[in-house]
Amino acid sequence: DIEWEVGKYFVKGAPEKSKTIQDVAFAAYTNFPEGMEPGFEATHYYDPPNLTFPxxxxxxxxxxxxxxxxxxxxxxxxxxxxxxxxxxxxxxxxxxxxxxxxxxxxxxxxxxxxxxxxxxxxxxxxxxxxxxxxxxxxxxxxxxxxxxxxxxxxxxxxxxxxxxxxxxxxxxxxxxxxxxxxxxxxxxxxxxxxxxxxxxxxxxx
Structure with a gap:
């Protein structure tokens, strides 16, 4: 239900309910839910199904x-x-x-x-x-x-x-x-x- 346009995220159908990228990033380090660690990052590893041969x-x-x-x-x-x-x-x-x-x-x-x-x-x-x-x-x-x-x-x-x-x-x-x-x-x-x-x-x- 969240949509994106340049510079901000907003509730679908209610553009007045929005947060900027800066708001989101700041909250990720200062206002995060209890039990979670601060930060705004993710890591993903790609495991190929077979070897490659350059x-x-x-x-x-x-x-x-x-x-x-x-x-x-x-x-x-x-x-x-x-x-x-x-x-x-x-x-x-x-x-x-x-x-x-x-x-x-x-x-x-x-x-x-x-x-x-x-x-x-x-x-x-x-x-x-x-x-x-x-x-x-x-x-x-x-x-x-x-x-x-x-x-x-x-x-x-x-x-x-x-x-x-x-x-x-x-x-x-x-x-x-x-x-x-x-x-x-x-x-x-x-x-x-x-x-x-x-x-x-x-x-x-």
Whole structure:
């Protein structure tokens, strides 16, 4: 029996019996019924009937400098499928963040121990977390396969890039080094690892 118009609620058929939004909100904290807690909020959880499966495809092109082991990501293309996109700007940001998280273990982030098991890089001063400086230009796109288990056809996003980016980058680096006979390097693949591997490969040649 309560109707709404801009700025107020009123009794159906009696618009003079009305309360503004401010009245209702104030009463919810100052004039609530006995036995109830103050507040004016509600929480609802959506429990999907089945799992959703976001996915993606990632292609990376790198150049490796033989003299120094330096690695330059020349191009990275990421195509993600998170179903129907609700907010394109948020999705783009999540994908960029996921890709940056992905380049971290591939090329930068690694905990180093000494022979006695002590951590040698105990602060962020000697543990490189990639920033915009280290990140390449991400080329992104989307395919759309709506989820049948979600009322909006949406799926999750950002997890796919964190999973797909490291092997795409690592495989590109190994592909560049393959002519020298280098078939594997543990991540993170740092310039010093690449340089050492090149020296070993040259010594065997």
């Amino acid at each position: 996915n993606g495809a990632y292609i990376c092109v790198v150049e490796v400098e033989e003299e120094t082991g330096a690695i330059d990501v020349k191009r990275f293309v990421a195509i993600d499928d998170c179903g129907n996109i609700i907010n394109p700007m948020i999705v783009e940001g999540q994908v960029h963040g996921g890709l940056t998280q992905g380049i971290a273990p591939a090329m930068y982030e690694g905990i180093v121990y000494d022979d006695e098991g002590n951590v040698l890089n105990g602060t962020l001063m000697d543990y490189l977390v990639p920033t915009a400086v280290e990140s390449p230009h991400w080329e992104t796109g989307h395919t759309i396969t709506p989820s049948p288990h979600h009322p909006l056809g949406a799926k999750g996003v950002a997890e796919s890039p964190t999973v797909g980016a490291p092997p795409a980058i690592a495989n590109a680096i190994i592909d560049a080094l393959y002519p020298l006979g280098i078939k594997h390097l543990d991540i993170p693949i740092t310039p010093d690892k690449v340089w050492d591997a090149i020296q070993v490969a040259k010594a065997k040649a």
